[in-house]
Amino acid sequence: DAGVIQSPRHEVTEMGQEVTLRCKPISGHNSLFWYRQTMMRGLELLIYFNNNVPIDDSGMPEDRFSAKMPNASFSTLKIQPSEPRDSAVYFCASSAEAGQETQYFGPGTRLLVL
């Protein structure tokens, strides 16, 4: 398996622009997670889905952030409008359903908002 795939790997944009990050989980995995990594706050869970349904979005910073999972093989994280403080590395991870399952991480998207 190719593992968790994220695109783009790097994104540079200007403040106010819309940013869309994409994730393809490992085939057969039913849970998908979005994390954000910054120097100040470390790794934080933003939202996770189970069977394409959002389960916990309490980590989403504010209304500018939204995430969707239209099918089992694709998810997006959108920031609109983007701000410089959104600059971070965004990771997607997936795991098989039920407990005792490892989360496998993608390589991350490094976002820089100017």
Next chain:
Amino acid sequence: AQSVTQPDIHITVSEGASLELRCNYSYGATPYLFWYVQSPGQGLQLLLKYFSGDTLVQGIKGFEAEFKRSQSSFNLRKPSVHWSDAAEYFCAVAPGGGADGLTFGKGTHLIIQP
């Protein structure tokens, strides 16, 4: 809510020496515990995990960790480090295994001296 503390931000170890990275967690019940490693510019790779059973867990790359309920700790150890072990190490906790989001510690940066 659960939390994870990694008290050491940086650790420097000579190549060939032993290593112990500390991790303390706060959670009401027995959590699921993980250690991940992140090389520069890379995603996170699972080293090992503890769900139940034997409190000494073996992982990849010669790492092991011991769960101590009385101390709320899950320290990572390696008897002899290699230069390739230089990386960022994250301890994480999840209440429901991989099906729930992970709460990460702030990480420990490991430096290997020749």
